[in-house]
Amino acid sequence: MSHKLLLLTRENDKYLPLLQQYDLPSLSVVDDQPEHINHADIWLAEPGLAAPLVSVAPQLQWIQSTFAGVDKLMQLRRPLTCQLTNIKQVFGPLMSEYVFGYLLSIYRQQQLYHQQQAAKVWQEGRYTTLQGKSLLVLGTGSIGTHLASTARHFGMRAIGINRRGGANAAFEHVADISQLSAQLQHADVIVNALPHTPQTTRLFDSNMLALLKQNAIFINVGRGSIVDINLLTQFLQQRNDVTAILDVFEQEPLNSEHLLWQLPNAIITPHIAAPSFPEQVVAIFAENYQRFIQGDALLNRVDMEAGY
Amino acid sequence: MSHKLLLLTRENDKYLPLLQQYDLPSLSVVDDQPEHINHADIWLAEPGLAAPLVSVAPQLQWIQSTFAGVDKLMQLRRPLTCQLTNIKQVFGPLMSEYVFGYLLSIYRQQQLYHQQQAAKVWQEGRYTTLQGKSLLVLGTGSIGTHLASTARHFGMRAIGINRRGGANAAFEHVADISQLSAQLQHADVIVNALPHTPQTTRLFDSNMLALLKQNAIFINVGRGSIVDINLLTQFLQQRNDVTAILDVFEQEPLNSEHLLWQLPNAIITPHIAAPSFPEQVVAIFAENYQRFIQGDALLNRVDMEAGY
Numbered sequence: 041m042s043h044k045l046l047l048l049t050r051e052n053d054k055y056l057p058l059l060q061q062y063d064l065p066s067l068s069v070v071d072d073q074p075e076h077i078n079h080a081d082i083w084l085a086e087p088g089l090a091a092p093l094v095s096v097a098p099q100l101q102w103i104q105s106t107f108a109g110v111d112k113l114m115q116l117r118r119p120l121t122c123q124l125t126n127i128k129q130v131f132g133p134l135m136s137e138y139v140f141g142y143l144l145s146i147y148r149q150q151q152l153y154h155q156q157q158a159a160k161v162w163q164e165g166r167y168t169t170l171q172g173k174s175l176l177v178l179g180t181g182s183i184g185t186h187l188a189s190t191a192r193h194f195g196m197r198a199i200g201i202n203r204r205g206g207a208n209a210a211f212e213h214v215a216d217i218s219q220l221s222a223q224l225q226h227a228d229v230i231v232n233a234l235p236h237t238p239q240t241t242r243l244f245d246s247n248m249l250a251l252l253k254q255n256a257i258f259i260n261v262g263r264g265s266i267v268d269i270n271l272l273t274q275f276l277q278q279r280n281d282v283t284a285i286l287d288v289f290e291q292e293p294l295n296s297e298h299l300l301w302q303l304p305n306a307i308i309t310p311h312i313a314a315p316s317f318p319e320q321v322v323a324i325f326a327e328n329y330q331r332f333i334q335g336d337a338l339l340n341r342v343d344m345e346a347g348y
Numbered sequence: 349m350s351h352k353l354l355l356l357t358r359e360n361d362k363y364l365p366l367l368q369q370y371d372l373p374s375l376s377v378v379d380d381q382p383e384h385i386n387h388a389d390i391w392l393a394e395p396g397l398a399a400p401l402v403s404v405a406p407q408l409q410w411i412q413s414t415f416a417g418v419d420k421l422m423q424l425r426r427p428l429t430c431q432l433t434n435i436k437q438v439f440g441p442l443m444s445e446y447v448f449g450y451l452l453s454i455y456r457q458q459q460l461y462h463q464q465q466a467a468k469v470w471q472e473g474r475y476t477t478l479q480g481k482s483l484l485v486l487g488t489g490s491i492g493t494h495l496a497s498t499a500r501h502f503g504m505r506a507i508g509i510n511r512r513g514g515a516n517a518a519f520e521h522v523a524d525i526s527q528l529s530a531q532l533q534h535a536d537v538i539v540n541a542l543p544h545t546p547q548t549t550r551l552f553d554s555n556m557l558a559l560l561k562q563n564a565i566f567i568n569v570g571r572g573s574i575v576d577i578n579l580l581t582q583f584l585q586q587r588n589d590v591t592a593i594l595d596v597f598e599q600e601p602l603n604s605e606h607l608l609w610q611l612p613n614a615i616i617t618p619h620i621a622a623p624s625f626p627e628q629v630v631a632i633f634a635e636n637y638q639r640f641i642q643g644d645a646l647l648n649r650v651d652m653e654a655g656y
Contacts, residue, residue, distance in 0.1 A: 087425060129603075133502060137456055142458070144448065145453055148446060148449045150449065150458075153615075160604040162604070162618045164619075169441070171442075294470060311472075312472050312475065315472070
């Protein structure tokens with residue numbers, strides 16, 4: 041039996057030669073001509089590009105997302121009936137690079153020294169070390185686990201938050217999400233690595249934000265919906281001791297008129313903390329394709345009920 | 349028998365209360381009045397402050413340096429005859445913070461995003477990951493070992509260079525210093541963590557610099573004497589693909605007229621990569637004092653022949 045793969049990414053030119061490096065029996069790759077959408081049974085797709093088209097794809101059996109975050113495919117008017125798999129495991133090291141790159145930039149005063157160099161000034165600052173600081177990670181999957189292991193390598197304490205609590209060797213302690221407010225008060229650094237779900241939406245309300253410790257750093261690499269952006273902006277204006285490092289937003293790009301861009305205690309990046317590398321995505325797709333044609337269970341299946 | 353401790357640091361006000369927290373039998377602490385210099389048998393001192401005074405200290409039996417680098421006490425006209433101990437082990441995590449903070453800042457394009465934020469521009473860059481990159485560390489003591497373990501945590505390869513070569517579990521390979529030129533050509537990042545000795549002085553001459561790979565990053569947290577600053581400046585002007593991150597200089601502060609301050613591919617910091625924390629220094633001193641009064645061998649003794 042032959043299969044048709046619809047490639048729906050902004051980097052099709054990178055994906056095509058990579059797909060050709062794998063032995064993918066009985067598979068032909070097609071692009072997004074209307075007749076192809078009709079006939080393709082497998083999609084390798086960015087969730088945002090796939091979402092508007094799934095309703096006109098009667099043959100579709102399986103979508104391999106090129107991203108970890110698949111919330112755009114969870115918010116359809118009619119729930120997805122095909123299989124959905126995503127990318128997991130590969131983002132931990134990239135997220136650690138992003139998170140600890142910015143943490144060290146702040147704690148070790150890189151901007152101060154940058155300005156001093158421009159002024160040719162030799163003067164010691166008063167820096168902070170990561171050692172002994174406390175990191176609270178929301179989400180204890182592969183990303184949260186890697187962040188925790190990096191934190192502990194640098195001598196931080198790492199506490200995890202997830203839906204059920206429980207043990208995870210990378211963390212000193214994992215609490216369930218009902219204990220978030222108790223844990224927040226002790227955290228020097230908070231990283232949100234949770235997916236978008238109804239339970240995580242607006243989890244950081246004004247009561248929660250008010251609990252942030254003096255000089256806390258709030259980092260969002262999960263989903264923008266965890267906090268209302270206007271509320272966060274107001275909060276950062278009042279609490280200039282707190283720094284927010286934000287890579288994800290409900291509306292991307294962030295509106296160029298938004299006040300948040302200008303706040304000295306906000307760092308804004310354009311959703312680049314952990315981009316998928318096509319090489320890694322194609323390797324996962326190839327493995328899953330073998331399983332698909334053999335009728336085996338696919339890797340990285342998204343739990344439709346949990347939403348990730 | 350009673351002992352007199354001369355405290356010779358720029359932070360005596362921090363050291364004094366810390367010393368009082370330890371049980372240090374028969375020890376009285378004195379400051380640098382001339383009559384005290386004459387009578388003190390133990391010094392807790394910064395090498396640069398101690399060096400001009402050791403020749404007028406007839407009772408001196410032991411100097412506990414507050415720094416790792418003791419080269420200022422190795423360059424005396426008459427070699428030191430008392431015992432000399434320094435600070436080891438505690439600098440690794442701080443050095444990793446400095447080195448990886450700057451590496452991630454560069455690879456993950458923090459300056460680009462900083463500028464884009466100021467212009468309210470949302471645009472993905474083309475970043476590099478540490479994963480798969482090669483780190484060459486000169487010096488395989490506690491600092492080099494910690495740098496290597498951090499590198500490997502981030503998925504880099506770590507090669508060490510020391511005087512004799514040999515195995516060290518933190519590194520994939522340790523070569524002896526005669527193989528530096530062969531190893532340099534493969535390194536994406538080079539960190540100098542060597543002490544100042546006759547063998548390390550001007551180790552990076554123009555032939556060595558010429559071997560640096562395209563886009564290499566050279567980081568100096570060891571001693572300034574490893575490379576002639578004017579030669580390095582010339583080299584960086586010619587090779588603008590190379591970035592130098594420099595925390596140590598032969599002349600500190602670096603002369604404010606020096607061209608190096610202005611090079612876009614040089615990052616200059618005022619010897620802050622791994623400052624000694626008085627808390628850690630006093631803990632080491634207290635342990636050594638117990639050993640001293642019991643006649644036991646001191647920890648962290650400097651090998652006068654090797655110079656570190």
